[in-house]
Amino acid sequence: MMEDAKDGHFDLIVTREVSRFARNTVDTLQQTRLLKRMGIEVYFTEDGIWTMNDEDGELRLTIMATLAQNESKKTSMRVKAGQMVSFQNGVIYGTGNVLGYDKVGPEYVINEAQAKTVRKIYDMYLAGNGYQKIKKRLEKDGDLTAMGKSLWHYATIGHILKNRLYCGELEYRKEYVPDYLEQKRAKNNGELDRVIVEGKHQPIVTKEEFEKVQNLLAERNAESRNYRKNKGTHSDDLWRRKLRCQCGHAFAKTRWHSKSRDFTTYTYKCYDQTRTGTISARLKNGLSIEGVCRAPLVQDWKIHTMAQKVLHAVFDDPEGTVRSAADMLGCGTAGVEQAEVLRDKSIIEEKLKKEQGRYETLLDMRMNNEIPREVFSRKQ
Numbered sequence: 341m342m343e344d345a346k347d348g349h350f351d352l353i354v355t356r357e358v359s360r361f362a363r364n365t366v367d368t369l370q371q372t373r374l375l376k377r378m379g380i381e382v383y384f385t386e387d388g389i390w391t392m393n394d395e396d397g398e399l400r401l402t403i404m405a406t407l408a409q410n411e412s413k414k415t416s417m418r419v420k421a422g423q424m425v426s427f428q429n430g431v432i433y434g435t436g437n438v439l440g441y442d443k444v445g446p447e448y449v450i451n452e453a454q455a456k457t458v459r460k461i462y463d464m465y466l467a468g469n470g471y472q473k474i475k476k477r478l479e480k481d482g483d484l485t486a487m488g489k490s491l492w493h494y495a496t497i498g499h500i501l502k503n504r505l506y507c508g509e510l511e512y513r514k515e516y517v518p519d520y521l522e523q524k525r526a527k528n529n530g531e532l533d534r535v536i537v538e539g540k541h542q543p544i545v546t547k548e549e550f551e552k553v554q555n556l557l558a559e560r561n562a563e564s565r566n567y568r569k570n571k572g573t574h575s576d577d578l579w580r581r582k583l584r585c586q587c588g589h590a591f592a593k594t595r596w597h598s599k600s601r602d603f604t605t606y607t608y609k610c611y612d613q614t615r616t617g618t619i620s621a622r623l624k625n626g627l628s629i630e631g632v633c634r635a636p637l638v639q640d641w642k643i644h645t646m647a648q649k650v651l652h653a654v655f656d657d658p659e660g661t662v663r664s665a666a667d668m669l670g671c672g673t674a675g676v677e678q679a680e681v682l683r684d685k686s687i688i689e690e691k692l693k694k695e696q697g698r699y700e701t702l703l704d705m706r707m708n709n710e711i712p713r714e715v716f717s718r719k720q
């Protein structure tokens with residue numbers, strides 16, 4: 341809406357209540373002031389507030405927004421109290437798309453075919469197999485994920501091994517809302533007690549098995565962390581640090597050596613492919629290729645050549661580069677002129693010094709309470 345406002349798509353916003361407009365007082369005032377400066381009025385029908393005309397509009401808006409914020413806090417507390425009751429009753433939240441179970445009404449009922457896959461994962465892990473072996477086996481056997489996919493990611497296997505549901509328990513507060521003003525969900529990393537209750541559904545693994553798996557997971561986690569610390573898998577290779585595959589994964593670097601020609605070269609390959617296998621390798625092994633990354637591997641000399649070409653194009657013609665960048669950003673030649681001025685290092689440094697001075701002043705003003713917080717954050 342604010343974007344549309346900037347583009348001048350409307351000049352009046354009609355909203356029922358202050359609580360519908362923003363979640364807290366500061367937001368309400370900031371946004372209405374911003375809109376005011378753009379010449380856009382907000383009308384709150386329930387409270388009869390017009391932000392442009394009313395003389396006491398802002399004062400009343402402040403009061404209403406504060407009341408709304410308080411209401412939001414109460415709601416947040418009520419929701420929490422309601423959650424505690426459902427925790428005790430073992431109510432299941434979520435979509436119910438869990439491998440091994442079908443959600444029938446409010447209950448989880450075992451899905452035999454899927455439960456077999458879950459058992460297989462636990463058994464294999466307890467027998468000392470890693471994610472890689474489990475993944476291979478599942479794909480070879482044609483087991484499907486909860487989403488019905490034939491391709492298994494390590495994370496999917498990890499989630500299954502960590503889900504308490506499988507030993508008959510329900511876990512609450514994996515996520516929570518840290519700030520009722522923001523209303524955003526966050527992962528609970530121990531900020532709040534997790535609540536574990538006995539569920540009413542049938543378990544697929546025993547509690548002993550589940551705890552054993554958790555211990556194993558923790559052990560291996562610590563091991564790999566130590567390994568990384570000692571061996572330092574952090575790559576000092578520029579391209580491994582910078583390259584990202586179109587599928588989102590990083591690249592792995594492999595050394596190629598031809599004995600006959602006494603020739604060594606390096607290739608970069610999508611990390612997902614080194615783990616999952618390339619299309620051709622999977623076809624050969626009779627595995628599904630659904631969702632497998634198809635990005636080709638690339639030799640290091642090719643990357644170097646391409647990089648050289650790109651970097652030369654940029655640095656041999658700085659003016660042209662700035663111009664085409666300005667074109668792309670749609671800021672026109674005015675932007676280029678400004679950019680040319682800014683190229684002078686001393687000018688930039690002077691500007692920076694000036695801005696730093698202004699910031700210090702602003703900070704002093706805020707600390708002496710001469711300006712309210714919202715003005716400070718805006719100016720900052």
Ligand SMILES: [Zn+2]
Nearest residue numbers: 585587610633
């Ligand atoms: Zn890829």
